[in-house]
Amino acid sequence: MIGGSKNTIDAVPSLQIMPMASVFTVILVLLLKSYTGGLATIMPSSETHLPELEQSDEVSDSPKIEISARGIFLNDKLISPLENFNFTAQGATDALTSALESERNAVPNPKPSLLILADKRVPYSTVKRVITSASDSGFATLKLVVIKKQ
Numbered sequence: 001m002i003g004g005s006k007n008t009i010d011a012v013p014s015l016q017i018m019p020m021a022s023v024f025t026v027i028l029v030l031l032l033k034s035y036t037g038g039l040a041t042i043m044p045s046s047e048t049h050l051p052e053l054e055q056s057d058e059v060s061d062s063p064k065i066e067i068s069a070r071g072i073f074l075n076d077k078l079i080s081p082l083e084n085f086n087f088t089a090q091g092a093t094d095a096l097t098s099a100l101e102s103e104r105n106a107v108p109n110p111k112p113s114l115l116i117l118a119d120k121r122v123p124y125s126t127v128k129r130v131i132t133s134a135s136d137s138g139f140a141t142l143k144l145v146v147i148k149k150q
Contacts, residue, residue, distance in 0.1 A: 065079075065100075065117070069084070079095060080093075113141035115145055116134070
């Protein structure tokens with residue numbers, strides 16, 4: 001070519017592996033951080049020893065409290081009516097506590113236990129009030145009854 005320059009590139013194209021690997025590493029770390037569950041990230045201090053799950057298949061002779069849509073039942077006897085799983089009356093917690101105290105005094109065991117059955121639609125606030133009443137009544141052990149998935 002006369003008076004012209006040669007504009008061809010003689011270099012062979014190559015793939016840059018290191019920058020691509022670092023980008024994939026960053027993406028992987030971000031995906032793993034966003035995937036982890038909230039409870040899995042709670043780490044107790046070295047001084048705290050969390051209890052382990054104890055699974056028992058035996059049925060005890062403990063009193064049973066059941067929380068359903070209609071009300072709270074102690075050994076199949078209505079103690080406090082509920083409306084949409086919530087307490088309706090102002091003194092419903094006091095009635096529950098007195099019924100539990102009567103049941104506690106009838107049990108000769110020094111560390112009585114109580115079985116708690118609750119519908120899965122029961123709000124936590126209702127279950128919490130029942131557990132508080134049971135604890136205030138002197139029940140040392142509270143056992144939550146659940147269905148075991150097969």
